[in-house]
Amino acid sequence: MMEPFRNEPFTDFSVAGNRRSFDAALRAVKGELGQCYEPLVGGKRVSPPPRWIDSYCPADKSLLVGKVGAADASLAAQAVQAAWDAFPSWSAVQPEARARYLYKAAALLRRRKHEFSAWMVWEAGKNWAEADADTAEAIDFLEFYAREMERLAAPQPLNRTRGEDNELYYVPLGVGVVIPPWNFPLAIVAGMTCAALVAGNTVVLKPSSLTPVVAARFVRLLQEAGLPDGVLQFVPGNGSEVGDTLVGHPLTRFVSFTGSREVGLHINELAARIAPGQRWIKRVIAEMGGKDAIVVDRSADLELAADGIVASAFGFAGQKCSACSRAIVHRDVYDEVLKLTAERAERLAVGHPADPASFVGPVIDAKAYRRILRYIETGKSEGRLVCGGDAGDPAGYYIRPTIFADVDSKARIAQEEIFGPVVAFMRANDFAQALELANDTDYGLTGAVYSRDRTHLERAREAFHVGNLYFNRKCTGALVGVHPFGGFNMSGTDSKAGGRDYLLLLTQAKLVSEKW
């Protein structure tokens, strides 16, 4: 019997011993960069793979983090077949026994916490605290979904009727294709993969090509935890070739995707087409982008609001789906909040994430770097540049925290997801207009309101149309089990990762009724 779920604590880096051990992990991992990782299909490493993906450090463009074997369409199809072949035996494993693989993996990950975090510093450019939080969240997902499976495996409440025995069971779906993004290279990979597995499904995992080494190392950890061969396949590869093959395959039963709106909608459309021989409607869980707003009311604690905007907009260089990219401020306090936010943003240290003094690291790759700088150029004609607006050290993909003021709600930088350290300030005449502006987007992922006015908070509770709404705190940093996470509208299917509804999406309920 396990103790009740508790969130994994974050490492306190003000403690010298913790700093020393994290630094040691960073150096140890640096010595392991450049290794090769093959795809895994049916429990066998595919060697040589059809091709290789090179993963470079975004903070130091010439540093090779690793080479990861990529699948082609044929290997992707073999991976689905291998998962299909393993499904009968894995789905017959008792739910409590499946949960134990997750508990074991969580224990292994906890022991090697700094090592995994260090890999994220090198491969994703996360600073110490962000990397540590990513690993803690991965541990949380394993611990949480294991307990969730135990809960779902218990007898379910039904209205009982005399003369009959009625039971409802949650049974697995089949082969799941798991497609995570790069920005939580461990937590989202672990959460999406292990939720599907513990529910009794077999999985084909296609990681992001930008952070495949962290994913490969997590797959090895699951093997170390004893996961049977064939239950999990690992097939890195190109989205349009490997991704489309996996999504379109007739034996694929569901797709669990987290990433951009564009790719999510494409997957949704492709999965809706019935392939020859397919016997089900594929289920698609798609968690997508955001254009998240923080509303600051005139009654707010303005210092607290500025802290929240800075943390939400510039943490991990704004590369979170939950990042604040719009600050909507009551006109009476607009100038003050803008000033406080800009002062704080100017003070943020931009630099190599291996340096504990850095707060803002690089953006993920050359493509993102160019895209964000293009948005900044657009912003210069759509608003007033208050701070930032340019690149940092050319050794990595650094962009300085950027604030634009007086942006119109219909401007491109107020409507399109930039996914970088850029925030647009907008002025609202009153609280009602602030909420209107906050909802003036296709997305609906996170949002926050800073206010001391109870009637305004109650109004926002109803009218602010987002999946995760926060009051008097930042709009990033959802905790597993505490803030189940998922968005409305074009932000996705609102699966509420880390919540009690999540495993239901990966199972189907079967009712068995026996008349005596």
Ligand code: NAD
């Ligand atoms: P992306 O859409 O570019 O890629 C996501 C994944 O899809 C990657 O593994 C990629 O290789 C794969 N892919 C690309 N084309 C494909 C295709 N045709 N078929 C199948 N798979 C394909 O997104 P990204 O850049 O990795 O991640 C950033 C995006 O993710 C942002 O929009 C962000 O808001 C979003 N995100 C959302 C959440 C959430 O919970 N809502 C969490 C994290 C990130």
